[in-house]
Amino acid sequence: MKNITLDELKAVQALEHVPEEQLNWLIANGQTIEVPEGERFFQKGDPLDKTYIIIEGRFRICAMQGTKIREVLIVKEHTITGYLPFSRATNAFGYGEAMQYMRMLKIEKAKLQDAIKQHYELTEALVHAMTSRVRDFTSMQQQNEKMFALGKLSAGLAHELNNPASAITRGAAALQCQVKLLPELFKDVASLNIASEKIDSINNLLISKTGQQNKQMLTMMQRADKEDQITDWLLDHEIKDLDMAENFVEFDFGPDDLDHLNSCTPSPKLNVVLAWMNNYLLQEKMVADIRDASHRISELVSSVKTFTHMDKDTDKQLLDIHSGIRNTLTLLNHKLRKANVEVIEDFDMQIPQVKALPGELNQVWTNLIDNAVDAMETNGKGVLTIKTKKDGKFVCVYITDNGPGIPAELQSQIFDPFFTTKDMGKGTGLGLDVVTRISQQHNGTVKVKSEPGNTEFTVCFPINDN
Structure with missing residues (x-):
């Protein structure tokens, strides 16, 4: 040697x-x-x-x-x-x-x-080595957790964005098909000889149906019964396009409304008016679907922006903790649905704002909610309860799940770095360590109580950051 x-x-x-x-x-x-x-x-x-x-x-x-x-x-x-x-x-x-x-x-x-x-110089060198090790380890720890959390959020966000984006693509393609039918429909409608007062009556009916704000929510059985009624009416009046029955029911048309349309239409041109009206209703529905999908994308982008606080400075600021919790739930919505988890919000909207770093606080909610959902996966379903309340000089958040619980012998270890009960690839073992560090950074505390069917994490922050 x-x-x-x-x-x-x-x-x-x-x-x-x-x-x-x-x-x-x-x-x-x-x-x-x-x-x-x-x-x-x-x-x-x-x-x-x-x-x-x-x-x-x-x-x-x-x-x-x-x-x-x-x-x-x-x-x-x-x-x-x-x-x-x-x-x-x-x-x-x-x-x-x-x-x-x-x-x-x-x-x-x-x-x-x-x-x-x-030996002073030797001791000094070793202490410098120790502080460098702490700094490098902490940096690596934070980076690992951030990348892991980013991966989970990115996967969920990509899925959430894909649904409305696909709906917009489908809606635009279908709308284009309907628009292509307009020249032929225009030619047929232009050949009709309808009195102006009857045209106004048809238009008023159409406007009233498409402008309804609070449509009645129908059960599947109720919808099927109404479609059967419309289909029977169409058959009685020798209308061959029976697919329009579903669309008329969607906009709350009934046999009486169709009788009114028939009375305003010169015989035998009822099929022309119904085809034109069906085309209009379909376009209205597709535009509404595209609008809703676009709004959903806008909401998601807004949630991401608020979640990361991209346009904020890095100082602590007064904030409503409910906003961060709800944005976190929005970003984890795909995972919540996939795990069949019901979310119960028991929020005290009167609690005061707390002084905190918004992005850091959102990491706390992300880790705790994500862990709760993972715990309930074994059940095939679950209930996640998030409660907020003022407790003396503190604002407290209680995140409770009805999963299998944390074994008593492991409860003292769950906040340790790299300790995890999850399978490889599902966790870094850093999430709860991050929660602890951020809570301490805000002069707060995090505690856990667990038994089978009831695991509760309590995070408390001082109202005056003191």
């Missing part, structure tokens, strides 16, 4: 300003070790009681997610890892596996603690 030299330690950037005598102390009190490719040199849960200075090679830190392995971090050569002075980490959250041959210097924690008392 080739022992680690002074020059090799000097090549480690974190140690470049440490005096040589202190680096020699490291060599004298450390042990050169080699790790073959593919070998694990620490396991999840092992105490962090050794410092490793990697001279050659690299290793990966992996965590078990369900029954599968997830790569969390790659540690490269010239990195100091393991135990570092003043770090609060006590145990490894995953196992370390060499990705290629490794040679490194290992120093026991007890010996390094002696160095803290004797």
Whole structure:
């Protein structure tokens, strides 16, 4: 085995300003070790009681997610890892596996603690390495969670946008077909000789039917009965196009209305007036469908803009938490429908606004609601209850699902980074850690109570941000 030299330690950037005598102390009190490719040199849960200075090679830190392995971090050569002075980490959250041959210097924690008392520059370098590790790990953690959340929202949003976009495409194509019929219909209608007062009567009927604001909602049985009545009337009057029965029922026409049209139409031209009217009603329906689909797309875009607060600054601002919750529900609507989840909103609309970062707060609602829906998937259906209320100087949000619950032995671990009960690809194990960090950033708290059929997360924020 080739022992680690002074020059090799000097090549480690974190140690470049440490005096040589202190680096020699490291060599004298450390042990050169080699790790073959593919070998694990620490396991999840092992105490962090050794410092490793990697001279050659690299290793990966992996965590078990369900029954599968997830790569969390790659540690490269010239990195100091393991135990570092003043770090609060006590145990490894995953196992370390060499990705290629490794040679490194290992120093026991007890010996390094002696160095803290004797060697200032060395201690300073190790503390800098520790703070860099915290910064890099936090950045990676946030990026992983954001990308995972973005992927879930993007998939749901793409599906939500696809439905109205497809409806617009279908409606435009159908509308174009109806418009092509207009020249021929115009020729037939122009040949009619109808008194002006009867034309006004037909127009008034048409305007009243298409202008109705509160149409009666029909059951399938009621609609079928009305279509049968219209079909029988058309057959009695020798009208061959029976498909128009469905359209007339859609606009609340009955046999009496058709009798009125017949009385205003010179015989035997009833089929011309009905064909023209049916074409008009179809166009009206298609335009309404296109308008509704366009409005749905506009709502989704508005929800995304509000959810991300693209046009806001990065300072905390007073906001109504209900707006963020509802925008989150809009973006997760596809997943809620797919999982057959009923949403109950029990909102206290009188609670005061809270001072917060809107985009950050929306991450809290996204993670908690998404987790609740995933939990209820095993039931094939579920009820999600979101309640808000003022509790003293706090605004509290309660998110409750009737899924199978969180086992008591796991409830103390669910807020830990990378801990998840979901299958690989369904979660990063960072969601609840993000919820905790954002809550603390806003001087708030997050708690959980769970039993089979009732899991409740409570998030509380101070009204005055204090």
